[in-house]
Amino acid sequence: MWDYNKNVMDHFLNPRNVGEVENPDGVGEVGNITCGDALKLTFKLDENGRIVEAKFQTFGCASAIASSSVLTEIVKGMTLEEAATVTNKDIVDVLGELPEEKMHCSVMGMEALQAAIANYRGEEVAAEADEDHEGRIVCKCFGVTDTKIRRVALENNLHNVEEIKNFTKAGGACGCCLDEIQQILDGIWKDREGAMQKEDPFAKMSVVQKVIKIQEVIDREIKPMLEKDGGSIEFVDFRDDKVQVRLQGRCAACPSAAVTLKHTVQAKLQEFISPLLTVENVK
């Protein structure tokens, strides 16, 4: 038994905009009957290039129907540029929530919209038509490409195969591709972490090294500046990229202490150590 919320039930029981727009400007069809859900989205533009009418036909479960219904409501009145930025998260936001296992229904909505826009623009649908290795099918049961897995993983911050299954269905049948999906995920998230670490040698340091570095910068770059104005600073603690300091002397009583903290102390620490650092004054 699924715990669908009132909004999902409302859109399932009273779906908006069912059917096909006559003489549509864009048609998007995704999914197929083998996979267990499919969505056909049609829309019409007004003279200003805004979506004036959008209709759907869906083969699928309650959440697929609700996601489609919500999608047609979201895109009405949008320009195609605006519509192109709609993601599955927007659909989930309007619905309130979807069970984790049903997230793929919202992804299907997003894909139908993208397909319909591409159809209007006379483009091929990217993921499926891509000839290079980017569009390689990973999950053969549901025809899910590595491009789609990467895109959905990045958009929704997904890190494990179970989440990918819920959002794209990939790996949900025979399970042969689960290892490969994990490799794709490892790839994208390691790349990201790797890129961050390259830019930021500070992230690689041990806590002790970080503390020594912070103390050094405070003593060398910050303290002399504050002392010129009759103030001073003490390094108190460091955790989770947050530097705790205590402003002293005149600085402690200064009405613009907050400004000093951010524009002098934090700015210097970020300049000399890492942009990740933030500063907090403790009494």
Added chain:
Amino acid sequence: MTKEKRVIYFDNNATTAVDPEVFEEMRPYLTGLYGNPSSIHNFGGQVAFAVEKARAQVADLLGVKSVDSKGHHSEIIFTSCGTESDNAALFSAMFTCPKKNKFVVSKVEHPAVLNVAKELERRGCRVSYVPVDSRGRIDLQRLEEMVDEETAMVSIMWANNEIGNLYPVEEIAAIAHKYGALFHTDAVQAVGKVPVDMDNSAIDMLSISGHKLHAPKGVGILYVRRGQRFRPFMIGGHQENGRRGGTENVAGIVAMGKAAELAKAGLEHENTVVRALRDRLEKGIVDQVPTIRVNGDLEHRLPNTTSISFEFIEGESILMLMDQLGICASSGSACTTGSLEPSHVLRAMGLPYTAAHGTIRFSLSRYNTEEEVDFVVEHLPPIIARLRHISPYWKK
């Protein structure tokens, strides 16, 4: 869900209502008569009598007359559920036939057998999975080709839970014995709906579940033919002649006994009244809804079950709209359970995906009425029409 809301329960292959007589029978063992049947004192001993009475009631339903030296029907082992019984049967065969490492099961078995078979494979056994045709029937010749002298056990269900097919278990048992293999059958859906006569049967082991025949959940039975070697997979005390350790679920066992007695008395009713209700439901739907198919072996199936595929729409949506009217059924669709593929039974039958995703199982019981059937026949067609109107595949 509120109590007042009308419920039309057509999901009796999932579970059944506890019969009020069954409940009254078990009630004392949940209150005053809480003794342990293994105790030496009379307070516990009287409970042991209740357990043996229940065993005799089950034996009567199964057509088991023979008793052991203590006068007990010790071929009947009480377990906790059908799944435990299936596990016990297959693992026992693995333990007691170390020189044979092959098993033969069908592709349409319940997960309680199918997944045990897969586990046996992981433990080094070989398993052959017997295919079925588009009506879910097993080709006996094909089955016989799979059984050989290396085969420890053949396990084929008596009745399929999803489509209701009845399998020729006696003939299959004979094939198994021809090659010296044991034969087990998961009879969870069959007992109470088809006559069972174990004293004149070739079946070696048979599993039953209490809650499928109006006893509560938490009690099952494994029948093991006298003289057959048996080794439990669960290790524990001396209960059930050392075949199933663990203090007896006395209330459940007493309930099981009463339910067995009522099932025997109701066998005729299942095959006349319940069958007629099922047929009325099926015909009503078939007459009114276009582009559907009734699944399974229509000549050889349970009297209470019908599996109908509504093409071009999806099962969960159908169930949810029926649920709005208080109608309870099940689907073979993927979406209802969170799995992404339609049921293994429908896939084994090669049912087209256009139909598999929209398959609904209605399973009736003695508590259903003609009025309920007519209500469903009246209210289901608009639900199907409504969903087909939404479906991109439905062309008027």
